[in-house]
Amino acid sequence: MTAKRKETILQVSATNQEQWEEVLATKGLTVVDVYQHWCGPCRAVISLLRKINNELGDDLLHFATVVDNELALDEIVEQGGHQLSEGGDGIIVPASKSYTVAVIKPDAVARGEADEIITKIQDAGFEILARGERTLTEAQAREFYQRKATEDGFEDLVQSMSSGPSHILVLSKPDNSSDAVEAWLRFIGPADVDEARRRKPESLRAQYGTRTPFNAVHGSEDANQAGRELAFFFPDPRSVPGTARDAEEERVERTLALIRPLAAREDREEILTHIKKSGFQLSLQREVTLTEEQAREFYKHRVEDDDFPALLQSMTRGPVLALVLTREDAVRHWKNMLGPSDLRRAKEEDPECLRARFSAEGDPVNQLHGSQSPEEASGEISFFFPVQQTLAVIKPDAVDQHKDKILQEIRDRGFSIRRLEEKLLSRETAEGFYKEHRKQPFFSQLVEFMCSGPSVVMILEKENAVEEWRATMGPTDPDRAKAEFPDSLRARLALDVLRNSVHGSSSRKRAQEEIQSIFGEPTGITETSDEHSNEATLDEQKQQYEGDTHESNPHSPA
Incomplete structure (x- = not known):
């Protein structure tokens, strides 16, 4: 005792x-x-x-x-060493060593600029003591920036910081040659991007920021804040029994969900409602009709199962709704919602699980799929949502007034801009670009319009880039766009069917041809799922936006 x-x-x-x-x-x-x-x-x-x-x-x-953060701790004058946990290994930052926490924000990461920024950090003489990648939830972003809660633009800041992965770095100066916090703040420049460009054009924010709060990088404001931010991003998982599990649950991850054809037709909206109410974010979504060959490829690890023929039949009897779900510990949460894969067990042991509730009469196969592990989720997501490149064009009518707005929208939606040029298209280039319209009555008008002023041509890269960019643009007809997709670019910026602000490739094959036509180079992307591509199947389906395909609306100038 x-x-x-x-x-x-x-x-x-x-x-x-x-x-x-x-x-x-x-x-x-x-x-x-x-x-x-x-x-x-x-x-x-x-x-x-x-x-x-x-x-x-x-x-x-x-x-x-x-x-912390509840009491006035200003009278603490001595700090002990800080232990970081990186990849499971402890890293000690001595109390005598000056350090700061740097964040490469989601906007810079989405544009593929993180490695370039890290190189510049190292070239500037900073020592990287620890690094990691973290996708903040909205609640975590609010907690991290709680000191700015009363400032204008706080909500925009929260949204920007929770829009995708950030790279977290703990920086110091070798041999404590200078105060790391002050050195880093000088290196990144003022928080306001316009001010950074005026006063510190060589700073990181001036070079990589687009507009506040999308200013590319973050830095601790003082040593005390650096300590709090260090604890926020690098808690020691060994500090509390069971915290390793807690830290895993805090980590935002993605999983693949499939709603098989019968449930996709009958119960889609109700299932999507359950998903959203359970705290998942729908990061990506597409409807795909699989061939038997594609279904076999996806489920090749189950080919010896007794129910494999029934699974093939279930997966190929109509469109499958593929979803990428995002939240903390997404794989485990989605598996728990699904319940047992065996329908009989699901109904007997967990009648409230989704598989039990949304089973299809006469179909022995459950109607919902979920990845079994984060590693499996990564491969399955690549199968349905491969990283693609697509051609995007800001047309002459939108270059002067809307170029910056469109470019910002592209970045905010997570596209990486791999190439960008502003050029006046020659008549030969425009005719080659729209060669499939040559026999259409609007062909000459379209070519003249595209040659009437400079266009901004870009190669965009992202998972499922072709469909994602088409969804961002909206329908060709701005009246339909305003009625049905009011947040799309064409709904907000287009003048009419001809002057509709932007263009995007209609398929992966067409994207390759257009990039070759404009830039004279292949896409540079070898998609992991090319061997089981569903492109041919998708081309036979009705496009999400009628009028974006030449067949469904032959009078649309693309």
């Missing part, structure tokens, strides 16, 4: 300002474990503290715990 009592009173817990002031008033040396609510106190060091206490036996040595 005595040992247990010592363990209980080893650390005094200060949970309010009065208790904290009592800790400060205690005579002697007090070792304080400052922690955040979500991670708890560092139980892993208790045995070490007890050993120190027993060996020294000094009445002037005390230990305490306190929650």
